Amino acid sequence: MVVLATKCYVEGDARERALDSLDSLVANDLAELDIDWTIGVLDDEFVSVTVEGDDETVAQNLLRERWGEVTDHFDHGETYVGTLRYWNDEGWVLDAGQKIDISRDDLGLGPGDPSQIRDRFGVVQHTPLAFVYDEDGDHRLADETQDMLYGWTRDEDGETGGRLNVNSATRGEVRATLNRAGHARDVVTVERLGLLEQSVVCTEGTDPPGLLASVGEYLPAELKCVVP
Numbered sequence: 001m002v003v004l005a006t007k008c009y010v011e012g013d014a015r016e017r018a019l020d021s022l023d024s025l026v027a028n029d030l031a032e033l034d035i036d037w038t039i040g041v042l043d044d045e046f047v048s049v050t051v052e053g054d055d056e057t058v059a060q061n062l063l064r065e066r067w068g069e070v071t072d073h074f075d076h077g078e079t080y081v082g083t084l085r086y087w088n089d090e091g092w093v094l095d096a097g098q099k100i101d102i103s104r105d106d107l108g109l110g111p112g113d114p115s116q117i118r119d120r121f122g123v124v125q126h127t128p129l130a131f132v133y134d135e136d137g138d139h140r141l142a143d144e145t146q147d148m149l150y151g152w153t154r155d156e157d158g159e160t161g162g163r164l165n166v167n168s169a170t171r172g173e174v175r176a177t178l179n180r181a182g183h184a185r186d187v188v189t190v191e192r193l194g195l196l197e198q199s200v201v202c203t204e205g206t207d208p209p210g211l212l213a214s215v216g217e218y219l220p221a222e223l224k225c226v227v228p
Helices: 012-029 056-067 114-121 143-152 171-180 208-218
Strands: 002-007 035-041 046-053 079-087 091-095 099-103 128-132 160-167 187-192 197-203 223-226
Touching (some): 002 056, 002 079, 012 046, 012 171, 046 056, 079 114, 091 114, 091 128, 114 143, 114 223, 128 143, 160 208, 171 187, 171 197, 171 208, 197 208, 208 223
Antiparallel strands (some): 002 046, 035 046, 079 091, 091 099, 160 197
16 A cells, blocks of 8 residues: 555545546556555544555556655655644644744745745645655655745746645646636646645736635635735
8 A cells, every 4th residue: 555645635526526637647657567556544534545466566656756745754854745834933833744943044945934934835735745754853844845836936038927726625626626617728738746736837927816816716715825
Protein backbone atom coordinates (compact mmCIF):
# COMPACT_ATOMS: atom_id res chain seq x y z
CA MET A 1 0.00 0.00 0.00
CA VAL A 2 1.17 3.51 -0.84
CA VAL A 3 -0.23 6.40 1.19
CA LEU A 4 -0.28 9.37 -1.16
CA ALA A 5 0.65 12.83 0.08
CA THR A 6 -2.76 14.23 -0.79
CA LYS A 7 -6.03 14.23 1.14
CA CYS A 8 -9.70 13.60 0.45
CA TYR A 9 -11.53 15.73 3.03
CA VAL A 10 -14.87 16.25 1.28
CA GLU A 11 -17.93 14.13 1.97
CA GLY A 12 -20.91 12.58 0.19
CA ASP A 13 -21.18 12.94 -3.58
CA ALA A 14 -18.13 15.22 -3.63
CA ARG A 15 -16.01 12.43 -2.13
CA GLU A 16 -17.26 9.94 -4.69
CA ARG A 17 -16.41 12.33 -7.52
CA ALA A 18 -12.97 12.98 -6.08
CA LEU A 19 -12.15 9.28 -5.75
CA ASP A 20 -13.53 8.56 -9.22
CA SER A 21 -11.24 11.30 -10.54
CA LEU A 22 -8.26 9.80 -8.72
CA ASP A 23 -9.11 6.34 -10.04
CA SER A 24 -9.00 7.72 -13.60
CA LEU A 25 -5.63 9.39 -12.95
CA VAL A 26 -4.20 6.18 -11.49
CA ALA A 27 -5.55 4.22 -14.46
CA ASN A 28 -3.79 6.59 -16.87
CA ASP A 29 -0.50 6.41 -14.97
CA LEU A 30 -0.50 2.62 -14.58
CA ALA A 31 -2.24 1.62 -17.80
CA GLU A 32 0.76 -0.29 -19.21
CA LEU A 33 1.42 -2.28 -16.04
CA ASP A 34 0.17 -5.72 -15.00
CA ILE A 35 -1.50 -4.73 -11.72
CA ASP A 36 -4.83 -4.23 -9.97
CA TRP A 37 -5.40 -1.45 -7.46
CA THR A 38 -7.83 -0.35 -4.77
CA ILE A 39 -8.22 3.23 -3.57
CA GLY A 40 -9.18 4.07 0.00
CA VAL A 41 -9.24 6.99 2.44
CA LEU A 42 -7.56 6.60 5.83
CA ASP A 43 -8.84 7.99 9.12
CA ASP A 44 -6.53 11.01 8.79
CA GLU A 45 -7.98 11.70 5.30
CA PHE A 46 -4.85 10.75 3.38
CA VAL A 47 -5.56 8.64 0.30
CA SER A 48 -4.14 5.13 0.00
CA VAL A 49 -3.63 2.98 -3.08
CA THR A 50 -3.20 -0.77 -2.59
CA VAL A 51 -1.49 -2.36 -5.60
CA GLU A 52 -1.22 -6.06 -6.46
CA GLY A 53 0.30 -7.78 -9.47
CA ASP A 54 3.53 -8.57 -11.30
CA ASP A 55 4.41 -4.89 -11.72
CA GLU A 56 3.53 -3.95 -8.15
CA THR A 57 6.90 -2.38 -7.29
CA VAL A 58 7.03 -0.31 -10.47
CA ALA A 59 3.46 0.89 -9.89
CA GLN A 60 4.20 1.89 -6.30
CA ASN A 61 7.26 3.88 -7.39
CA LEU A 62 5.25 5.69 -10.07
CA LEU A 63 2.62 6.65 -7.52
CA ARG A 64 5.27 7.93 -5.11
CA GLU A 65 6.87 10.00 -7.86
CA ARG A 66 3.55 11.48 -8.99
CA TRP A 67 1.97 12.28 -5.61
CA GLY A 68 4.63 11.98 -2.94
CA GLU A 69 4.29 9.49 -0.10
CA VAL A 70 3.30 9.75 3.53
CA THR A 71 5.69 7.59 5.53
CA ASP A 72 6.39 6.77 9.17
CA HIS A 73 10.15 6.89 8.65
CA PHE A 74 12.07 10.12 8.13
CA ASP A 75 15.79 10.57 7.45
CA HIS A 76 17.63 13.75 8.41
CA GLY A 77 18.19 16.05 5.43
CA GLU A 78 15.84 14.19 3.09
CA THR A 79 12.87 15.75 1.29
CA TYR A 80 9.28 14.65 1.93
CA VAL A 81 5.80 15.99 1.16
CA GLY A 82 3.14 17.13 3.61
CA THR A 83 -0.11 19.04 3.26
CA LEU A 84 -0.71 22.47 4.79
CA ARG A 85 -2.63 21.75 7.98
CA TYR A 86 -2.80 25.17 9.63
CA TRP A 87 -0.74 28.29 10.35
CA ASN A 88 -0.12 30.44 13.41
CA ASP A 89 2.11 33.30 14.56
CA GLU A 90 5.16 31.02 14.60
CA GLY A 91 4.89 29.46 11.15
CA TRP A 92 3.13 26.87 9.03
CA VAL A 93 2.22 23.38 10.21
CA LEU A 94 2.20 20.54 7.69
CA ASP A 95 0.65 17.11 8.03
CA ALA A 96 3.00 14.41 6.80
CA GLY A 97 1.58 11.59 8.88
CA GLN A 98 3.01 13.51 11.81
CA LYS A 99 2.95 17.22 12.56
CA ILE A 100 5.75 19.15 10.85
CA ASP A 101 6.32 22.66 12.22
CA ILE A 102 8.08 25.08 9.88
CA SER A 103 9.01 28.39 11.47
CA ARG A 104 8.48 31.68 9.65
CA ASP A 105 12.23 32.06 9.03
CA ASP A 106 12.48 28.52 7.64
CA LEU A 107 9.70 29.13 5.10
CA GLY A 108 12.23 31.11 3.07
CA LEU A 109 9.48 33.22 1.50
CA GLY A 110 10.44 36.72 2.51
CA PRO A 111 8.95 39.22 4.97
CA GLY A 112 5.63 39.13 6.76
CA ASP A 113 3.97 36.98 9.37
CA PRO A 114 2.98 33.40 8.40
CA SER A 115 -0.60 34.40 7.54
CA GLN A 116 0.55 37.32 5.37
CA ILE A 117 3.02 35.06 3.58
CA ARG A 118 0.27 32.52 2.90
CA ASP A 119 -1.94 35.27 1.48
CA ARG A 120 0.84 36.73 -0.67
CA PHE A 121 1.60 33.39 -2.29
CA GLY A 122 -2.03 32.24 -2.43
CA VAL A 123 -1.46 28.96 -0.58
CA VAL A 124 -4.79 27.33 0.23
CA GLN A 125 -5.19 24.87 3.07
CA HIS A 126 -4.28 21.23 2.30
CA THR A 127 -1.90 22.17 -0.55
CA PRO A 128 0.88 19.54 -0.80
CA LEU A 129 4.27 21.14 -0.02
CA ALA A 130 7.73 19.59 -0.04
CA PHE A 131 9.92 20.05 3.03
CA VAL A 132 13.36 19.03 4.24
CA TYR A 133 13.21 16.96 7.43
CA ASP A 134 15.46 17.90 10.34
CA GLU A 135 15.91 15.44 13.20
CA ASP A 136 16.13 18.36 15.65
CA GLY A 137 12.83 19.80 14.46
CA ASP A 138 14.24 22.65 12.38
CA HIS A 139 12.39 21.59 9.25
CA ARG A 140 12.30 23.95 6.26
CA LEU A 141 10.39 24.29 3.04
CA ALA A 142 12.24 22.53 0.22
CA ASP A 143 13.85 24.59 -2.52
CA GLU A 144 11.43 23.13 -5.07
CA THR A 145 8.46 24.41 -3.08
CA GLN A 146 10.01 27.85 -2.61
CA ASP A 147 10.73 28.03 -6.34
CA MET A 148 7.16 27.00 -7.18
CA LEU A 149 5.62 29.63 -4.91
CA TYR A 150 7.94 32.42 -6.07
CA GLY A 151 7.19 31.38 -9.65
CA TRP A 152 3.50 32.01 -9.03
CA THR A 153 4.22 35.65 -8.19
CA ARG A 154 6.30 36.34 -11.29
CA ASP A 155 5.20 37.06 -14.82
CA GLU A 156 8.53 37.36 -16.57
CA ASP A 157 7.18 36.60 -20.05
CA GLY A 158 4.17 38.90 -19.75
CA GLU A 159 1.82 36.14 -20.93
CA THR A 160 -0.15 35.38 -17.77
CA GLY A 161 -2.32 37.44 -15.46
CA GLY A 162 -1.76 35.71 -12.14
CA ARG A 163 -3.48 32.77 -10.50
CA LEU A 164 -6.53 31.72 -8.56
CA ASN A 165 -5.85 28.83 -6.19
CA VAL A 166 -8.71 26.62 -5.02
CA ASN A 167 -9.22 23.71 -2.63
CA SER A 168 -12.10 21.27 -2.04
CA ALA A 169 -12.63 20.68 -5.78
CA THR A 170 -11.21 18.40 -8.46
CA ARG A 171 -9.57 19.79 -11.57
CA GLY A 172 -12.60 18.80 -13.64
CA GLU A 173 -14.96 20.56 -11.23
CA VAL A 174 -12.91 23.75 -11.36
CA ARG A 175 -12.84 23.69 -15.16
CA ALA A 176 -16.60 23.12 -15.31
CA THR A 177 -17.21 25.99 -12.89
CA LEU A 178 -15.08 28.40 -14.91
CA ASN A 179 -16.96 27.45 -18.06
CA ARG A 180 -20.35 27.81 -16.35
CA ALA A 181 -19.39 31.26 -15.07
CA GLY A 182 -18.33 32.33 -18.57
CA HIS A 183 -14.59 32.53 -17.89
CA ALA A 184 -13.21 29.86 -20.23
CA ARG A 185 -11.30 32.49 -22.21
CA ASP A 186 -9.75 33.96 -19.07
CA VAL A 187 -7.83 30.78 -18.27
CA VAL A 188 -4.60 29.41 -19.72
CA THR A 189 -4.83 26.12 -17.83
CA VAL A 190 -5.76 24.57 -14.50
CA GLU A 191 -2.75 23.01 -12.80
CA ARG A 192 -3.33 20.14 -10.38
CA LEU A 193 -1.54 20.70 -7.06
CA GLY A 194 -3.22 17.81 -5.23
CA LEU A 195 -6.37 15.74 -5.58
CA LEU A 196 -8.57 18.62 -4.36
CA GLU A 197 -6.21 21.58 -4.73
CA GLN A 198 -5.94 23.37 -8.07
CA SER A 199 -4.17 26.44 -9.45
CA VAL A 200 -5.98 28.36 -12.18
CA VAL A 201 -3.48 30.14 -14.45
CA CYS A 202 -5.13 33.30 -15.77
CA THR A 203 -4.61 34.84 -19.20
CA GLU A 204 -2.83 38.16 -19.62
CA GLY A 205 -5.16 41.00 -18.65
CA THR A 206 -7.35 38.86 -16.39
CA ASP A 207 -7.85 40.20 -12.88
CA PRO A 208 -7.57 37.30 -10.38
CA PRO A 209 -9.57 39.09 -7.63
CA GLY A 210 -12.32 39.76 -10.15
CA LEU A 211 -12.29 36.12 -11.20
CA LEU A 212 -12.53 35.09 -7.56
CA ALA A 213 -15.55 37.33 -7.04
CA SER A 214 -17.21 35.88 -10.13
CA VAL A 215 -16.73 32.16 -9.45
CA GLY A 216 -16.66 32.18 -5.66
CA GLU A 217 -20.42 31.70 -5.36
CA TYR A 218 -20.16 28.47 -7.37
CA LEU A 219 -17.33 26.89 -5.39
CA PRO A 220 -17.75 25.96 -1.71
CA ALA A 221 -14.00 26.23 -1.27
CA GLU A 222 -11.14 28.38 -0.08
CA LEU A 223 -9.95 30.60 -2.93
CA LYS A 224 -6.82 32.76 -2.93
CA CYS A 225 -5.41 35.05 -5.59
CA VAL A 226 -1.83 35.46 -6.71
CA VAL A 227 -1.19 38.77 -8.50
CA PRO A 228 2.24 39.14 -10.20
